[in-house]
Structure formats: structure tokens, C-alpha cells
Amino acid sequence: MVTARGLDGRTERVWAALRDVPDPEIPAISVVDLGVIGAVDVSDERVRVDLLPTFVGCPAIGVMQTEIGERLRSLELAPDVEVRVVFDPPWTSERISPEGRERLRQSGFAPPAPIRGAGLTGLDELAVLPVAECPYCGSRNTTLDNPFGPTLCRAIYHCADCRQPFEQFKRV
Amino acid sequence: MTAAPPDLAVTQRDALAELLLSVADDEFVIGFWDSEWTGIAPMLEEDVATSSIAQDEIGHARALYELLADLTDDDADRIAYGRGADAFRHASLLNHARGDWAFSVARRYLYETADAVRLEALARSSHAPLAALAAKMRREETYHLMHAEAWLRRLADAGGDSRQRLADAVRRLWPDAQDLFAPLATADEAVGRGILPSDLAELHRAWQERVRPALEPIAGPLPDAEPRADGRTRRTDDFRWLHGEFTSVARSQEGATW
Numbered sequence: 001m002v003t004a005r006g007l008d009g010r011t012e013r014v015w016a017a018l019r020d021v022p023d024p025e026i027p028a029i030s031v032v033d034l035g036v037i038g039a040v041d042v043s044d045e046r047v048r049v050d051l052l053p054t055f056v057g058c059p060a061i062g063v064m065q066t067e068i069g070e071r072l073r074s075l076e077l078a079p080d081v082e083v084r085v086v087f088d089p090p091w092t093s094e095r096i097s098p099e100g101r102e103r104l105r106q107s108g109f110a111p112p113a114p115i116r117g118a119g120l121t122g123l124d125e126l127a128v129l130p131v132a133e134c135p136y137c138g139s140r141n142t143t144l145d146n147p148f149g150p151t152l153c154r155a156i157y158h159c160a161d162c163r164q165p166f167e168q169f170k171r172v
Numbered sequence: 173m174t175a176a177p178p179d180l181a182v183t184q185r186d187a188l189a190e191l192l193l194s195v196a197d198d199e200f201v202i203g204f205w206d207s208e209w210t211g212i213a214p215m216l217e218e219d220v221a222t223s224s225i226a227q228d229e230i231g232h233a234r235a236l237y238e239l240l241a242d243l244t245d246d247d248a249d250r251i252a253y254g255r256g257a258d259a260f261r262h263a264s265l266l267n268h269a270r271g272d273w274a275f276s277v278a279r280r281y282l283y284e285t286a287d288a289v290r291l292e293a294l295a296r297s298s299h300a301p302l303a304a305l306a307a308k309m310r311r312e313e314t315y316h317l318m319h320a321e322a323w324l325r326r327l328a329d330a331g332g333d334s335r336q337r338l339a340d341a342v343r344r345l346w347p348d349a350q351d352l353f354a355p356l357a358t359a360d361e362a363v364g365r366g367i368l369p370s371d372l373a374e375l376h377r378a379w380q381e382r383v384r385p386a387l388e389p390i391a392g393p394l395p396d397a398e399p400r401a402d403g404r405t406r407r408t409d410d411f412r413w414l415h416g417e418f419t420s421v422a423r424s425q426e427g428a429t430w
Contacts, residue, residue: 056308057231087235088304090311146217147315148224152231156220172311 010042010077014049017071024060024067025151028107031064035095038086046080047072052091055152055172061085093171105135110157110168132168134159142166180243187358188299188367189243190261193251194356194404195290196236197262200252201411202283203229204418208270222276225316232309239301253422257415261404263351269410271341274327274334278341281320282349282383288317289379290352298366321386328390335390342391350376351403372399 018040021031031037031051038050049068053061065083072081093112096104101111110132130144132155139161146156147170154167180188206226213219237248265283270276291313294306327334353376362368370378376399388394 055228055231055312056235056305057228059227059231086304087308088300090304090308092311146220147319148217148221150220152224152228152312156217170315172315 011040013075013077014040014042014047014072017075018068021067021071024063026107026109029100029103031068033097033100033103035097036091038089042077045078046082047078048082048084050084050086053085054091058152093169104169108135108166110135110166112169112171115171132157134162135166136164137162183361184365185243187361187365189240190356190358191362191368192236192240194261196233196240197260198266199229199236200233201262201266203233204414205266205270214273221319225319228312235305239305253419257407257412263354264348264403264406265345265352267406267408267411272337274337275341277323277327278338279345281324282345284313284317284320285383286352286379287313289375293368293370293375296369339391342387346394347397350397350399354399354403355401
């Protein structure tokens with residue numbers, strides 16, 4: 001993660017504060033580990049953070065904007081705080097940090113399978129895999145029940161070994 | 173939601189606005205038709221899937237309406253819920269009620285394949301916010317397209333009544349599907365400025381070349397068909413009913429802050 005030094009460490013304080021803001025749908029993971037934070041720009045007048053939605057239609061975008069804005073305002077680093085929703089660069093499942101992937105697994109979600117290559121152009125590789133590793137027992141004796149799950153970003157699988165249904169954070 | 177209004181010449185702004193409205197209305201209306209399956213789809217997994225796809229499409233429409241609202245100093249909710257049925261600019265393919273499951277599968281296949289062709293072009297748009305949004309939408313639409321292709325194969329391979337209903341729906345919807353590429357009044361300006369990097373006739377050809385080999389073995393030879401000049405202004409009683417539904421809550425408390 002790029003944390004440009006400058007402005008007396010204010011940029012670092014913004015990143016540290018963002019690590020306290022949980023994802024509203026999976027609170028075990030922070031917005032930083034989820035990879036939805038893009039550019040952070042701090043000046044004397046304004047703190048501006050780019051928010052990259054996981055899915056364009058994600059209903060949690062507004063909640064994230066509010067929670068990030070409130071957390072950053074509490075730092076009192078600048079008179080103005082802006083949380084912009086942008087699609088450039090696009091969020092992809094490659095943006096989830098290694099720690100974030102582990103936290104997903106601990107919460108019962110299979111992390112998304114990696115996308116080979118650059119990840120930004122290989123649309124053919126986005127296909128949901130027929131098998132995902134079970135986050136409970138580690139088995140790969142699993143089957144895809146539905147590429148569409150309870151939220152836009154999750155698919156549903158079933159583990160034949162521990163007989164648990166589980167969700168995978170979609171590769172996108 | 174995003175950037176300040178871009179500094180564009182009036183003709184360029186009008187061309188961008190017309191294009192955005194046509195794509196946004198397509199996504200919005202098909203999203204609402206999909207949502208008509210929530211609770212009554214033929215299988216539980218499909219209930220979840222159609223509802224999820226509907227949410228994606230309406231979310232795409234929201235993002236496009238917000239780009240449009242930035243451009244025209246309007247409000248995305250007003251554009252979505254404050255217009256009369258005749259002001260919508262979706263293609264005539266989306267004028268039909270959901271029909272039976274085979275009809276919805278046929279429509280979704282026709283729509284998703286056309287949308288894939290269109291998004292590939294829009295991801296190269298000279299208007300950067302539209303290009304970025306289209307690139308992001310493409311990644312999500314890939315899942316919709318896989319879903320539509322899987323169901324097309326499933327109903328066709330089942331034979332009998334499934335295959336017959338699917339074939340009938342494809343033949344019935346074929347003329348209206350062309351209208352996803354219906355001419356826009358400002359299309360020359362949009363193409364000339366690179367806002368729409370390929371012209372609609374070229375996209376239409378690319379789409380037909382892609383779908384004929386998949387559909388003709390199921391539905392038989394499909395006639396020559398071209399997009400119609402009024403392909404985005406035709407309205408039906410089915411759509412008027414849907415419009416009454418999706419505006420009913422907004423109309424019940426006009427001017428309310430939700």
C-alpha cells in the first residue's frame with residue numbers, strides 16, 4: 001500500500017484511521033484490507049479519499065461513505081473531508097490484501113481465487129470456478145451451488161466433506 | 173456522486189446525455205423485469221440469481237443516471253422515478269412483460285450478448301468517467317452473460333416443450349432485440365468525438381454475427397432484421413404497467429426526502 005510521506009505524517013494517520021473502519025457486510029475485514037480505498041489526498045484544506053465499490057450496485061456504498069467520512073472528520077486534520085466514489089481504477093478481487101483474505105477465511109468465507117495475468121483485461125478468467133476450498137475444513141471436495149449469493153459479491157458452495165454450505169467472495 | 177460537471181461543448185454534452193440515457197434506461201427496465209421473478213422463480217437458486225442480477229442492473233442504471241445528472245445538473249432519483257412512461261428511452265426488447273421462464277431466458281440472452289458488445293465499445297469511450305464505469309460493469313456483466321448462456325443451453329438441450337418455448341420466444345423477440353442498436357439523434361456527434369468509439373450499425377453487425385450461430389440451431393433461420401428508427405420510443409401497455417409499479421412509492425409522497 002502506498003503511503004506517501006508528507007504533511008507531517010497526516011497521510012499515514014488517514015490510512016491508520018481507515019484500518020479501523022469495517023466493511024459493513026463483513027465487519028471482520030477493514031475497508032483497507034478489502035482494497036476499496038483508492039487514492040488518499042491530504043492538504044491543509046481537505047482530506048480526500050477515493051472509494052472503489054466492489055460492485056457498482058453495492059447497497060453498502062452509502063454506509064461506507066458515511067462511516068469513512070465520520071472517522072476521518074474525527075481526526076480533525078483539515079476543515080473539509082470528501083469521500084468520492086470512483087470506478088477508476090476498478091476494484092477487482094485482486095485488491096484484497098493477504099491479511100484480508102485470511103480474515104475472510106476465519107469468518108467462514110472462501111477468499112476469491114486469484115486472477116492470473118494482469119487481472120484487468122482477462123474477462124474470460126472471471127468464470128466462477130466449479131470448486132472452492134472450504135473455509136471450515138480446507139477440503140476441495142466442494143461444489144458450486146449458485147454463482148449468485150446473498151449479496152452481489154458472493155457465490156454459494158457446498159462442502160461434501162464437512163457438509164457445510166459456505167460462501168465465496170466472488171472473483172471479479 | 174463523482175466529479176464536477178465536465179467542461180464540454182453543448183453538442184458534445186447532448187450526445188453524451190442521449191447515449192447515457194439509452195443505456196441507463198435499458199439497464200433500469202430490464203432490472204425491474206428481472207425483479208418480477210423474485211419469490212416466484214422456478215427454483216430457489218434461480219430466485220436468488222435473478223434477484224441478484226436485478227440488483228446489479230439497477231445499480232448500473234443508478235451509476236449511469238448519476239453521470240447523466242452531473243452532466244445536466246439534474247438528480248438521479250428524479251431521472252429514474254420522476255419521468256413519465258413516454259420519456260423512457262429503453263429499446264423495444266424491454267417493452268414486454270416477463271412472460272414464462274423460457275421467454276425471460278431468451279430475452280436475457282439477447283440482451284446480455286448485445287450489452288457485452290456495447291460495453292466493450294463504451295470501455296474505450298473518450299469520456300473517461302463513462303469508460304471507467306463501463307470497464308467495471310463489464311466485469312460484473314460477464315457473470316450475467318454466463319448465466320444467460322447456461323440457461324439457453326439447458327432449455328435447448330432439454331428438448332420437448334422447453335426447447336419449443338425457447339425457440340418461439342427467440343423468434344418473437346428477434347425483431348425487437350435489434351432495437352438495442354436503434355439510431356440515436358446525436359449518434360454522429362457521439363461517434364465523431366469518440367464518446368461512442370464504434371458506430372451503432374457496426375456494433376449491430378458484430379452482435380448479429382455472434383448470436384446467429386448460437387440461436388439458429390435452436391430457433392431455425394432468423395430473418396434479416398435491422399434496428400428501427402423508433403426502436404427506443406415505442407411503448408406498450410406492459411411497460412406502462414411496470415412504470416406504474418416502479419414509480420408508485422415515489423409518487424405516493426411526492427417531493428419527500430427518503
